[in-house]
Amino acid sequence: MITPLQVSPLRSSLHALAPMGLGTPDVESxxxxxxxxxxxxxxxxxxxxxxxxxxxxxxxxxxxxxxxxxxxxxxxxxxxxxxxxxxxxxxxxxxxxxxxxxxxxxxxxxxxxxxxxxxxxxxxxxxxxxxxxxxxxxxxxxxxxxxxxxxxxxxxxxxxxxxxxxxxxxxxxxxxxxxxxxxxxxxxxxxxxxxxxxxGALWKARQIAQLVAAQHSLTTQPCRASMLRAVEQIMAAMDGGQAAAFARRHGLGKSTVHHWLKGPGTPKLDVSLSIALHSGLSLVHLLTGDLSNWTPPTCNAQLALPLELPARPDRAPARQLDWGDIEQQLQAILQLPEPIPVLEVARRLDVEARQLYLRANRLTRELGARWVSYARSRRDLRLAVIGPHLEAIARDVLAEGKSLNRREVAKRISPEMLASVPRLDAVLKDVQVRMLAEQGACGSGTAH
Structure with missing residues (x-):
């Protein structure tokens, strides 16, 4: 059994600069x-x-x-x-x-x-x-x-x-x-x-500023389904549920609105700003689908027709990740006797590796450092076993006056053994440099 590796305290490869303005409208890009x-x-x-x-x-x-x-x-x-x-x-x-x-x-x-x-x-x-x-x-x-x-x-x-x-x-x-x-x-x-x-430009700028300020305190990621439900409610209240009237209000084609509500489409940012402006909502409330305190502007009130909206198939809700549970699983994986790479960890947890680095940075980096150390020790062990064989082959190749390269080595070694050597070209170069140094030392000793 392979014993758990001891990993030294992590040090970042790059300076751990603190971002500026987090949680404010002036957050750094x-x-x-x-x-x-x-x-x-x-x-x-x-x-x-x-x-x-x-x-x-x-x-x-x-x-x-x-x-x-x-x-x-x-x-x-x-x-x-x-x-x-x-x-x-x-x-x-x-x-x-x-x-x-x-x-x-x-x-x-x-x-x-x-x-x-x-x-x-x-x-x-x-x-x-x-x-x-x-x-x-x-x-x-x-x-x-x-x-x-x-x-x-x-x-x-x-x-x-x-x-x-x-x-x-x-x-x-x-x-x-x-x-x-x-x-x-x-x-x-x-x-x-x-x-x-x-x-108008100032209103837009303030909406964008509120957007970047709000994203630091979001508890869940804004969901397309919730946002489109809010759009449907706005359309029903202000345009009698008529997609054509709603589209005209915002300078769109009716097919564009149907592409959102019936297909995979999502409104562009300028369109969402237009919807927020006409409905009296903030951009943040619209994109998060929060209509809890919203009432239609009186100046835009229209005749409410008792029309039924066409049924729309339910979409699967956006997956919300429980990062507390994920961190516990990462802690357990860190205790496994044999390390595994971060990509495999992400596959097992059904999470993108990029998200692990963003949301569970310390644990993910510990897993990565542990795997790198483990992979390096395995590589060194393989090289210790196959090293003498490579040196013997190198001496034969050089004695025949040929260049020491992958093709010449492949003629004299089994494919399985060849595949087990990581970075073969670099290893062969090291062997050649060491042998030339030994020959130079021997020649110097003889002349002396």
Whole structure:
């Protein structure tokens, strides 16, 4: 029986930076956290991306651009990178720096994030005044936010000093708050007054700000079925249950509404904002399906026709994970005599490995470290057994004047033994280097 391995206290591979503004409308974006993490390690954003990908065994395209991955968005890239950074920093819950908590109730098609980044100069100025490092807010990432929810000023995409755009992405080193082109502070005082926002844009910005503030205190993940039930109730109360009238109100096609209610569709964020505005709801209440205190606006009251809504097949409710129970199971797995990899643990618990790193970070990292130590000891044991055979084969190959490579070794060893050697090319290189060193030592000794 293999005895349980003793694992030393975990140390994170990357600095355990604390996210800024958690639980507030000014919560930091994952893009900002990623940039600050690169600066704290005195490395470039590209180098950090390659390190994270290598450590987590992620595939990177040759033309990989970290800023094109929508790190703070709703898609799988946000899930993969937030969980990877949680695993490497030891900071759990970094998906809270993205819009991932709302991915079930906001359509992922279309561009929900701004392309080149935007910022509020007054927020940057206040960061410095309050002895706080400037950082990019998650609310600024949304394409529906065009103004600052606090100052009511237009968000900027240009540097006030050099007037260049794309000042957040087009550089190897990004320090939030400073232009990557000219190096000037983006929150400095400027002579021209910053234009004030219109009322509609300010309302949208505040809805997005409330959304990112609320996601830190969510007890359950917002569910598509609950949100669509709320939409049906709003449509019944304000439009007599008529999808066509509801669609006209929000500038949609009737088929789009049917695609939500009868098919797999989900409203886009701009449409949800329109529904919230016309119904007098907050965006948070709409997306969480909370109509407990809602009454239809009197100005939108319509004739209530006694029409029955078409029956809709029940959808399976979204699965709610009991993380207390999952952590107990992880504790039990840690006590098993033979370690198992994190991916196998996730399969047994029917949970994504990425979620384990985000929600049970410490236990998951302990499991990962235990497996790595165990796998390394097994590899060393196999090499100790097969090492003498490889050295004998290497001597024969080199004596014949041939190159020591996988093809030549495969001619002289069984496929089973060959398959049991991890990283064979690296092992052969080590053997060759050691043998050449021995020959050099012998030649030196003879000459002496």
């Amino acid at each position: 994952l893009v900002s956290y990623y940039c600050r993490l690169a600066v704290s390690h005195a490395t470039t954003t590209d180098e950090l991306g390659r390190f994270v990908a290598q450590a987590m065994r992620l595939e990177l395209a040759p033309e990989f651009d970290w800023h094109a991955r929508q790190l703070s968005g709703l898609r799988d890239a946000a899930m993969s990178w937030s969980s990877a950074l949680s695993a490497l920093t030891g900071v759990a819950g970094l998906d809270g720096l993205t819009f991932l908590p709302w991915r079930e109730v906001i359509a992922q098609n279309g561009r929900s994030l701004v392309a080149s980044g935007q910022y509020c100069p007054l927020c940057f100025a206040e960061d410095l005044q309050q002895a706080r490092k400037p950082y990019f807010r998650l609310a600024w990432e949304s394409s529906q936010s065009t103004v600052c929810h606090r100052h009511g000023t237009q968000l900027r995409q240009q540097c006030p000093s050099c007037a260049r755009t794309n000042i957040r992405h087009a550089a190897a080193v990004v320090v939030p708050g400073w232009c990557t082109k000219c190096g000037e502070f983006l929150g400095r005082a400027i002579e021209d007054p910053i234009p004030q926002a219109d009322v």
